[in-house]
Amino acid sequence: MTVATDIAATGFESTDKVRASLARRHAAEKRFRLIGLVAILLGLGFVAILFASILAKGLPAFWQSNIRLTINLDPAIIKISPPPQQQEGQSNAAHQAELLAWRGELASLNWGRLIENALIAELPSDAAQRRRDVSRLVTSGERFKLRDLVAANPNLIGSTVDVDLLADANVDVWVKGNIDRTLPDAQLPLNPVQRNYVAVLQEKGLLVQRFASGLFVNVDSRSSLASAGLAGAFIGSLYMMLIVIVLAVPVGVAAAVYLEEFATKNRLTDLIEININNLAAVPSIVFGLLGAAVFINWLRLPLSAPLVGGLVLTLMTLPTIIIATRATLRAIPPSIRQAAIGLGASRVQTITHHLLPLAIPGILTGAIIGVAQALGETAPLLLIGMSAFVASVPVTPLDQSTALPVQIYLWQGNELRNFFEARTSAAIIVLLALMVMLNGLAIFLRRRFEKRW
Amino acid sequence: MLDPSKFLADPSAVNVAAAAQSEVALGDPKVIARDVNVWYGDKQGLKSVSIDIRSRSVTAFIGPSGCGKSTFLRCFNRMNDTIEGARVDGTILLDGRSIYDPDLDVVELRARVGMVFQKPNPFPKSIYENIAYGPRIHGLARNKSDLAQIVETSLQKAGLWDEVKDRLNDPGTGLSGGQQQRLCIARAIAVSPEVILMDEPCSALDPIATARIEELIDELRANYTIIIVTHSMQQAARVSQRTAFFHLGVLVEEGPTETIFTNPSDKRTLDYITGRFG
Numbered sequence: 001m002t003v004a005t006d007i008a009a010t011g012f013e014s015t016d017k018v019r020a021s022l023a024r025r026h027a028a029e030k031r032f033r034l035i036g037l038v039a040i041l042l043g044l045g046f047v048a049i050l051f052a053s054i055l056a057k058g059l060p061a062f063w064q065s066n067i068r069l070t071i072n073l074d075p076a077i078i079k080i081s082p083p084p085q086q087q088e089g090q091s092n093a094a095h096q097a098e099l100l101a102w103r104g105e106l107a108s109l110n111w112g113r114l115i116e117n118a119l120i121a122e123l124p125s126d127a128a129q130r131r132r133d134v135s136r137l138v139t140s141g142e143r144f145k146l147r148d149l150v151a152a153n154p155n156l157i158g159s160t161v162d163v164d165l166l167a168d169a170n171v172d173v174w175v176k177g178n179i180d181r182t183l184p185d186a187q188l189p190l191n192p193v194q195r196n197y198v199a200v201l202q203e204k205g206l207l208v209q210r211f212a213s214g215l216f217v218n219v220d221s222r223s224s225l226a227s228a229g230l231a232g233a234f235i236g237s238l239y240m241m242l243i244v245i246v247l248a249v250p251v252g253v254a255a256a257v258y259l260e261e262f263a264t265k266n267r268l269t270d271l272i273e274i275n276i277n278n279l280a281a282v283p284s285i286v287f288g289l290l291g292a293a294v295f296i297n298w299l300r301l302p303l304s305a306p307l308v309g310g311l312v313l314t315l316m317t318l319p320t321i322i323i324a325t326r327a328t329l330r331a332i333p334p335s336i337r338q339a340a341i342g343l344g345a346s347r348v349q350t351i352t353h354h355l356l357p358l359a360i361p362g363i364l365t366g367a368i369i370g371v372a373q374a375l376g377e378t379a380p381l382l383l384i385g386m387s388a389f390v391a392s393v394p395v396t397p398l399d400q401s402t403a404l405p406v407q408i409y410l411w412q413g414n415e416l417r418n419f420f421e422a423r424t425s426a427a428i429i430v431l432l433a434l435m436v437m438l439n440g441l442a443i444f445l446r447r448r449f450e451k452r453w
Numbered sequence: 454m455l456d457p458s459k460f461l462a463d464p465s466a467v468n469v470a471a472a473a474q475s476e477v478a479l480g481d482p483k484v485i486a487r488d489v490n491v492w493y494g495d496k497q498g499l500k501s502v503s504i505d506i507r508s509r510s511v512t513a514f515i516g517p518s519g520c521g522k523s524t525f526l527r528c529f530n531r532m533n534d535t536i537e538g539a540r541v542d543g544t545i546l547l548d549g550r551s552i553y554d555p556d557l558d559v560v561e562l563r564a565r566v567g568m569v570f571q572k573p574n575p576f577p578k579s580i581y582e583n584i585a586y587g588p589r590i591h592g593l594a595r596n597k598s599d600l601a602q603i604v605e606t607s608l609q610k611a612g613l614w615d616e617v618k619d620r621l622n623d624p625g626t627g628l629s630g631g632q633q634q635r636l637c638i639a640r641a642i643a644v645s646p647e648v649i650l651m652d653e654p655c656s657a658l659d660p661i662a663t664a665r666i667e668e669l670i671d672e673l674r675a676n677y678t679i680i681i682v683t684h685s686m687q688q689a690a691r692v693s694q695r696t697a698f699f700h701l702g703v704l705v706e707e708g709p710t711e712t713i714f715t716n717p718s719d720k721r722t723l724d725y726i727t728g729r730f731g
Binding site for chain 1: 530532535537560561562563564567568570572574575576577586587590591637640641644
């Protein structure tokens with residue numbers, strides 16, 4: 001056998017070996033791909049289930065039962081003199097005081113009775129004797145709607161107005177079928193008489209579903225559940241977001257630039273780097289404890305204030321922004337730095353003219369994701385008193401307020417489950433929509449500022 | 454003008470070019486380096502290097518990879534300062550004045566000693582902005598038309614004007630590799646430096662673009678002191694008047710280019726130029 005055939009023979013042999021192993025390798029590849037595909041499908045499936053369940057539960061809450069009533073603004077019930085006019089020679093302050101007294105008087109009138117009367121006019125004749133049952137068909141907060149109507153236009157007294165008034169939460173639950181109707185009477189929120197009235201109103205076409213604008217314009221309520229809304233929580237969250245953006249973004253970017261471009265690499269900066277990375281993984285409730293200790297106990301800032309919430313969330317967001325900014329700065333090719341420095345640009349010029357403009361997309365993405373994360377954070381806010389029931393829209397960041405995720409948490413625990421289950425999901429939808437918008441903004445800005453090199 | 458003989462690796466071409474260059478009167482020393490040592494951490498990258506760089510001429514630094522030629526080049530505009538852990542000692546004089554003089558700001562030094570890098574690195578901005586940036590930060594232009602004039606002159610000197618004059622607002626990164634490198638040279642010229650450092654300026658370019666840059670270097674020699682680091686001995690022979698050979702952090706030999714390539718005095722130089730190592 002010559003050397004040449006020897007080599008040829010071993011060549012054939014190894015080809016056979018390769019062929020034999022091919023089937024195994026292809027099978028392994030297929031398995032690997034299949035596992036990946038299954039993982040993705042599972043993930044997508046869970047997300048789909050989550051969204052479907054939230055949307056299915058929450059979307060109906062955006063429409064709410066209203067009762068259309070013709071209300072007679074009876075002067076016999078609204079016994080009030082015409083609003084005071086400013087007399088000649090009367091000081092503004094005196095006039096304001098008079099006006100305030102008039103408004104106070106207006107508020108103390110029995111507006112509920114007007115609604116009862118209007119309902120009784122539509123209901124069977126026995127309703128006049130069952131005012132208690134009748135009054136509970138419309139949610140209690142709606143009487144203020146009438147008061148505001150008259151306060152805005154006192155000439156309405158004596159006339160009749162057509163208004164849509166929010167039905168009581170229990171009526172809404174009953175109409176939407178969110179309760180088992182076969183339950184014994186004792187367990188149903190509406191008694192047989194009220195159920196009959198609801199049926200009558202439905203028959204007359206007076207019970208209509210309207211867009212639940214109250215969800216967006218009203219504050220939280222415990223006495224008039226049907227009109228509980230997100231306005232206070234929304235504004236509170238907005239204030240906190242603004243504080244986070246104003247504080248965390250500049251501080252985070254400045255810290256990242258310093259660490260990345262100025263600081264010399266030594267033990268101290270290594271330690272700082274490790275700590276920043278670890279800080280990003282600290283459970284958020286710990287930041288809440290820190291906030292309670294420092295901002296509330298030590299600095300004596302007010303409880304439940306968006307300012308404190310914003311400060312706590314700033315602390316929580318800082319590591320995210322610092323890490324994102326540093327990663328972006330590090331990803332800029334060193335050739336850009338060299339080019340600028342070689343031309344005689346100072347360090348600050350190199351950073352402001354070249355590095356930061358190139359880093360903007362990354363910084364924005366990091367900042368917006370950090371802010372979105374802060375927006376959805378609940379735990380730290382519980383510890384600084386933002387889980388309190390607050391029935392007003394905060395005017396300044398120092399006023400008491402709650403936040404969107406905290407509001408969701410509070411509603412989720414409300415006793416009137418049948419009503420608030422849907423309302424909670426609706427609030428989650430609002431929060432998610434806000435998140436999607438923020439992320440959309442991040443993507444948009446990224447595209448807008450992205451430059452290739 | 455492209456001269457085909459410049460592409461030939463054949464030694465007779467080198468001799469012709471070198472002979473022509475020997476007639477060129479070389480200027481006075483522009484840069485003087487004495488006992489320059491560079492450490493990267495504990496590792497010494499450059500060992501006691503001394504050299505005189507003549508003005509209005511091209512000096513080539515050659516040598517195998519890791520011999521310290523780029524390290525030495527980066528001493529002249531103190532780019533080593535920006536490298537973490539790098540330490541330089543020794544004396545480097547520019548026009549008789551130490552570049553580490555506390556009165557000489559490093560920014561001023563880098564305005565006087567420009568640099569062109571291995572990989573073309575235009576800013577991700579327009580062609581115009583690339584050139585205008587240097588004059589702008591150094592306040593070299595009094596007004597807009599002044600600046601436009603500087604941009605035009607620089608591009609003309611770099612031989613790029615005719616190719617880009619109609620698209621000055623296009624991104625500089627959209628040009629071809631050779632054009633980008635000429636853009637970088639124009640950018641360096643725009644701040645009117647006295648010395649231009651070139652760190653393997655053609656290693657990322659094709660032969661045509663390389664020839665164009667070499668031609669440009671030859672033209673620039675009239676006004677600037679040029680130091681070029683190159684891996685290509687042919688390139689050193691084609692463009693330089695003086696050549697310095699580095700090996701293992703030591704300056705082995707320095708002299709007129711034709712002497713180095715035809716009659717080196719050190720055996721290591723001979724081995725390197727004849728291709729025995731490197």
